[in-house]
Structures are given as C-alpha cells and as structure tokens.
Amino acid sequence: MALAKIISITGRGVYVPGNDIDTDRIIPARYLKCITFDGLGEGLFYDVRKNPDGTDKPHPLNDPRFKGASILLSGANFGCGSSREHAPQAIQKYGFRAVVAESFAEIFFGNCTTLGIPCFCASREDIALIAAAIGRDPGIAITVDVAAQEIRFGGQTAKAVIRDAARDALVNGRWDPIGELLEGLPGAREQAAKLPYMAT
C-alpha cells in the first residue's frame, strides 16, 4: 500500500489557546469505550466544548467562523498525559490535517506522525501572529509546508520545526512504518533468539 507523500497542507486554521492541553481534554475517557475509532470526531474537546445538556460552550471549535478549519493551533506541551491514540484519531476525524503548537508531548507526537498528521513546533510569537491573522480573517489560507519547515499565511512566513525522522517519514510517504517493520521481521526473530527471556 503506497502512502501519500505529505509535503504541504493548505487550509483554514483555528486557534485553541492554552498550555498543557492533555489527551483527556482532547477526548474524554468515556469516548474510549469503543472497539473501533469510528465516530470519535464528535467527542473532540467535548467537555470544554459542550455543556452537560449538549448545548455549546464558548469554544473556538463552536465558532461558526472557524468551521471547516483543517489546521489546529495551540500552546505548549500539547497532547500530554494518556497515550490514547483516540486523541489524534478524534482530531483527524474531526477534519484536522495538521497541528501547530509550541511543543508536543512525546507519545502524542508519535501517534500523530503514524497517522500522517504533521505536528509542527512554532514559536509563541509566530503562533500569536497566525492566530491574530485568523481572527481578522477566518478564511485566510494557511500553508504548512513539511518539506520547507515553514508556515505561510497572508503573505507572511513563519518558521515551523518538525523532527527530522517525522519530516522524512511524511514527505517520503513512509509515515506508517508497518511495511518496513514487516521487512525486518526475520531480523527481529534472530534478535529475539539471542535474548534468553524471549527465547524460552
């Protein structure tokens, strides 16, 4: 199965402010009671987005101006906490194709990359500039360029860093490593045979 080469993504953006946004907040645990990832998009940020009676709370994702955004912007340490892949799955199923934040938690970053969602680190100042541009014109086209490691918006360019291995995997269409790992399976069996705890 050939994977898409994810070289750059262009779309509208939405800014969800805050640092240390954890994966429980991205997708509350009750949405994890499922045996497939289908339908998770509805639960995205549910408890900060909705009142218990299902009506909307003030939240950027509820603002009609930002409907259809495909680039999510946020603060530092985005995706911390639980390793639940349900979090990036919900982000993807909601319609986001890239995330830009000051920094990311490790497990979340890896989960996103494996799903083909590029996670870019940008400076706080640049995120504020992009957020301000979106605020002025929610329809503004934002391009996150994986290959060039930059974000282009309204004639401006901001630096966006993505870890080398992830960039390589995305732009070369090998972000899902299963094919390569299967090629290495004979080697894995040899290695396992050398380790007494695995051999027995």
Place this chain on the structure above:
Amino acid sequence: MSKSLFEKVWSAHTVGRLADGQTQLLVGTHLIHEVTSPQAFGMLRDLGLKVAMPRRTFATVDHIVPTDRFSEPFADPLADAMIKELRRNCAESGITFFDRATGKQGIVHIVGPEQGITQPGTTIACGDSHTSTHGAFGAIAFGIGTTQIRDVLATQTMALGRLKVRRINVTGRLRPGVYAKDVILHIIRTLGVNGGTGFAYEYGGEVFDRFTMEERMTVCNMSIEGGARAGYVNPDETTFAYLKGRPYAPKGAAWDEAVARWRAVASDAGCVYDDVVAIDASAIAPTVTWGINPGQGVAITENIPDPALARTADEKASIEEALAYMKLVPGAPIKGTRIDVAFLGSCTNGRLSDFQEVAKFIKGRRVAPGVKAIAVPGSQGVGMLCAELGIDRVFRDAGFEWREAGCSMCLAMNSDKLVGEQICASSSNRNFKGRQGSPTGRTILMSPLMVAAAAVTGAVADAREVFGI
C-alpha cells in the same frame, strides 16, 4: 566504555535502522488491555496479518471493569462488548489472558510485576502511558498508541527514536510520613510536566537504594506525568528478591544465569548521562496538588499559589486557569480544603504495601460523615493478600467501601465517577480537568496515607498530624 542501562537495553533490542532514521526496536514483552487493543486487532485483520510472537504478549482487563460487583454481562453494554472482544482476540491469536476466572486479573501495571513477567534488561510496551511503571525493575518500558500496538502484534517491534537519559539522584533520607508518591510529585513539581520530554529518567541515590519494589513502581509510574516516556531504577538485590519464585520468573539454573545478566545490565559506574539532577530527600514534604496537572503541587504546609505573585505571564495564566476550575482561593492554605470523595487505588498506589501502610493508621478511625471513601486493590492478587491479612476488614470497619480489582476512579471508564463539582482526595496519577468522570469534578493527588487523613477528617490534612507520625 561505561554504559547506562538504557544504552545496553536499547542496543540489545535494536533490530535495525529505518529509512527515516528511527530504530526498529524489539519489544520483548507486550502487554495489552481492553481499551487500546481492539482497534489494533482490527487493523491486523484488515491487513491480513497475524500476531508474530503470541507468547510475548500478555493481556488483562482493567479500565472498564466494574469494581462494586464483577458480574457478567456488565451493566454497561459498551464495556461488555470490550471484554468479549479482548477474549476473542486473545483466543484467536493464542495470547495469554489473565481473565477474571484465573484469579490473576488486575491493572496491567500491577499484574505484570506480580506474575514476574516484568524483568530487568527487557523492553516492555503497552498501550497505556503508565507502562513506565515497569521501569522499576530496570526494564525500558513505555506507553504506545494503538497503531503501534498493531506494529508490535504484527512484528514484535516498533519504530522509535532514541531517548536521552537524565539521572535523578535523590539523596539523604525521607522524613517520617513522606512516601514514594511525595517523591515523584516533588520531582514533577520541580522539573515540570514537560521537563522530561525526550528523556528516559534514571532514578537513583540512597532513597531509591532503600526503596522497596512497590515504592520504585510508584515513582516510575508517574514518569510520564513529568513528560518522560520511560523511567527506570537499576536492578539490585531488592529487585531479584521480589522476582524470585514468581510464576514467570526463571527457575533453577536459569534463575542464576538471569541474575548474572541482570546485574550486568545495570548502569556502569562512571557512565555519562545527558543530564543529571540532584534532589535532597529531606526537603520533600507530603505533597498535594492544587491545580489541573500533576506539576501543580505544594507541600501540605504551603498555601495555594496566588496568580498575583506569579513570576511570568505564563505562570499567572496557568494558575488562573487552574484555580478557576478548582474553585480554590489563591493564597489560602491547601490544608483544610473540604473533600467529598477519597479514592485509594490505581496503578500508582494500588499495591499491597499501599493498603498495609494505611491499615496501620486507620484502625479504630472512621471516615468523616459525608465522605465517600473507596479502596480498590489493583489486582485480584492484591485483594486476596489483603483478605488473608485482614486488611480489607480494617478498611471496611473504618467506613471505606472495599472493592474488587480495576482502574476504578482513576479515569472513570467504569461506574466509579465523581459527580458534579465533587472534590476527590486521590492516590491516582492525574488531576486533569474531568479526569475522574465529571466534566467539573476536581482531583487532588496525594499519597495513600494522605488520602486516608483526608478521608477521616473530611478535608485535605497533614497525615503526620492526623496520625501522630
């Protein structure tokens, strides 16, 4: 050349280098549970793949099980579908499942060590971020996502970038009434919730040399709360003594050989770390959280932070956000904060020694009126040992509900949940917004004995005063 345990284990499990520069790492032991694995088995079926080394995966059920009464079918049809799906997947693939009927069911991070599956010098992965717990044995253990579970099932390997190693030395002696939980809450408070990003934490120093395995597990468990994907302690005589005789531990001559290998895998004296941090044990007090992440903690003798005194705009904003959610008064003492619920359990503090320690102090005491107190053993094994020792009786007599094994109120994927704006004194690991099941519920993290002190007084209290320590 001197090497750290991390380097030795990493190189012994390296299969090769992938095109993107990451390592194809052999996962010696794979643990699975009902929440994050069913989709992975679905992906395997879609790709027409089979489990490559089924004997190296072990399963249990923990997140969704009701702890008030284990009776199937579960009242919650979604939970019931999940346990059935896990049974089917394990049966079809030949994976050992510590199901309820085996008497060995429990929280995955309690079952692995209890069965002797968790061993030094191994790599362990599980679709749960608290997999770092197993590092207490000198294993490199980390949480993974569901697509990676698929990778491990299909190939017993995964793609991973190498971590740096930060040595954390906790020197001196802990003061009475200060526990492993306080040590890790103190470390996270000191280094920050993202201070460990990109690192494995190697914990050491006199405090860890003296710690039991269960204390080491409590600390390693919460490494991820400090941003570190893995945390470990070098194996020593304490490790070997814990493992000897456990069901999956090597036996006879193989035991002696294993111990020799385990000794050799410990970090060499003089090995170079990417970073070293020193922490003075005597400076650690019983620690409780006041905010919405595990780094927002204070000593029980301190006050709730005041945003007006914050040093940076960032800090001010994060204090304000946390206090708005927690509805606590800036600058007020944390001690005396009324609680509604006391929860004792979880993969952080649901082991025999946690209940034993609390039982010593609550004998003859009563849970305060209006407080719901629940004690949840982390595994059926822990529950049985507590019953043999009469510990369950001590808890019941004190007014605690004594439950059956599971994750319970740590994450509210079962019937144990906070209601409305209830405040919970909790021995678990996360105080995120909504974590314990109510979107407005509030969590204060603390050690098991501090939970007991809160339970009997009805408010956040200093266990040293309450129990005369």
